Amino acid sequence: DAKTTQPNSMESNEEEPVHLPCNHSTISGTDYIHWYRQLPSQGPEYVIHGLTSNVNNRMASLAIAEDRKSSTLILHRATLRDAAVYYCILRSKETSGSRLTFGEGTQLTVNP
């Protein structure tokens, strides 16, 4: 799977929007962009994924650049519970199996 680059840490205030960037300049046409997050003392949990179009779900939105070399996870109103490490992961649809390759992720701090 291709490599992603994320900032080590970001900070936000409660109830404000948060934009978490991810660069993936070597992304291929068959790579989906997945986001997982890991809350303290828990296993990772799925957040959202997409291929080309922007995606929305109850947790977040995913904005994908037109050239697909970058994407942004958007939390519309951060809460204290959103403090976690956020991982941006590329998954090729041609890859067999469920293996996830985690990078270092972005540690999000939410201030009250």
Added chain:
Amino acid sequence: KAGVTQTPRYLIKTRGQQVTLSCSPISGHRSVSWYQQTPGQGLQFLFEYFSETQRNKGNFPGRFSGRQFSNSRSEMNVSTLELGDSALYLCASSPDGFSQETQYFGPGTRLLVL
């Protein structure tokens, strides 16, 4: 549905011992993957089992092994424990292990090797 469960949640062992960790996937899920998480190396893939067969394997020594039973429950075993094996061991399940399926993680087993 109940989530992924892992037992035990915490474990203390000494160097040279062996350990077996257990993972029960979400009902109906046939793919189980294992990961090791350490402060230095982050989250690293160990192996994946599907229908009682190992389908993918990460870059870990042969001391790390696993198996899957007919009910999809999985165990991983670490023999001859080393201090560096101290880590959080996570398992994840998905229905069929397709690349775009959501992975559901358990809470992990925290292993401390003294």
